[in-house]
Amino acid sequence: MTNVDMLGMLAGTMSSLVFLPQVIKTWRSKSAKDISLLMFSFATISVILWLAYGIMIKNGPVIYTNSCVLILSVVMLYLKLKYNK
Amino acid sequence: MTNVDMLGMLAGTMSSLVFLPQVIKTWRSKSAKDISLLMFSFATISVILWLAYGIMIKNGPVIYTNSCVLILSVVMLYLKLKYNK
Numbered sequence: 632m633t634n635v636d637m638l639g640m641l642a643g644t645m646s647s648l649v650f651l652p653q654v655i656k657t658w659r660s661k662s663a664k665d666i667s668l669l670m671f672s673f674a675t676i677s678v679i680l681w682l683a684y685g686i687m688i689k690n691g692p693v694i695y696t697n698s699c700v701l702i703l704s705v706v707m708l709y710l711k712l713k714y715n716k
Numbered sequence: 717m718t719n720v721d722m723l724g725m726l727a728g729t730m731s732s733l734v735f736l737p738q739v740i741k742t743w744r745s746k747s748a749k750d751i752s753l754l755m756f757s758f759a760t761i762s763v764i765l766w767l768a769y770g771i772m773i774k775n776g777p778v779i780y781t782n783s784c785v786l787i788l789s790v791v792m793l794y795l796k797l798k799y800n801k
Contacts, residue, residue, distance in 0.1 A: 635772045642765035649762055652754035665750035669737035677734055680727035687720045 643692050647699035650674070654706050663714040671711060675704040728777050732784035735759070739791050748799040756796060760789040 632640075657663050678697045685693030717725075742748050763782045770778030 635769065638765060638772065639769045642762060642769050645758060645762035645765055649755060649758045652758060653752040656752040656754075657750065660750065662750050665742065665745065665747050667738040667741040669741075670734060673730060673734045673737060677727060677730035680723060680730055684720065684724045684727050687723065 640692065643696045647696045650700065650703035650707055654703055654710065657707065657710045657714060661714045663711045666707075666711050668708070668711050668715075671704055671707045675701065675708060678704060725777065728781040732781045735785065735788035735792055739788055739795065742792070742795045742799060746799045748796045749801065751792075751796050753793070753796050753800075756789055756792045760786065760793060763789060 653666070657666070678701045681693060681697040682701065685691075685697060738751070742751070763786045766778060766782040767786065770776075770782060
């Protein structure tokens with residue numbers, strides 16, 4: 632594996648975890664008033680498109696990264712709708 | 717351009733805009749208490765890694781998408797720190 636491949640893997644791993652701190656914070660605080668529903672709606676649609684693209688070009692890292700992000704996006708949509716007030 | 721290329725471009729365009737609704741919402745409401753600082757810190761580090769990767773593999777869409785996300789992430793970090801209370 633080259634240094635460039637490793638950088639790509641590191642970038643992919645980091646981005647698959649971006650929503651995790653928000654999920655943990657909202658789950659603990661039970662408050663999601665300031666969070667944009669549209670942001671997580673856009674994120675969910677966007678990762679579904681990336682997943683479809685990854686499956687079509689048979690690219691493992693794209694599929695793996697976006698599967699993680701999809702799960703976290705859907706959890707955040709649920710938390711936003713549950714704790715909106 | 718194939719359908720697969722178009723799907724990739726659509727996915728890239730969508731994901732470059734994911735943070736935009738949050739920036740608009742926070743800028744209007746001037747309230748960012750519920751937003752995770754760690755999420756946008758992770759996002760900023762992650763897009764810097766993607767940008768470096770995109771420059772190294774000379775991939776235009778990766779560079780373009782992550783430049784947009786980097787600007788929005790930095791704006792959100794600023795808004796979060798400004799309107800945290």
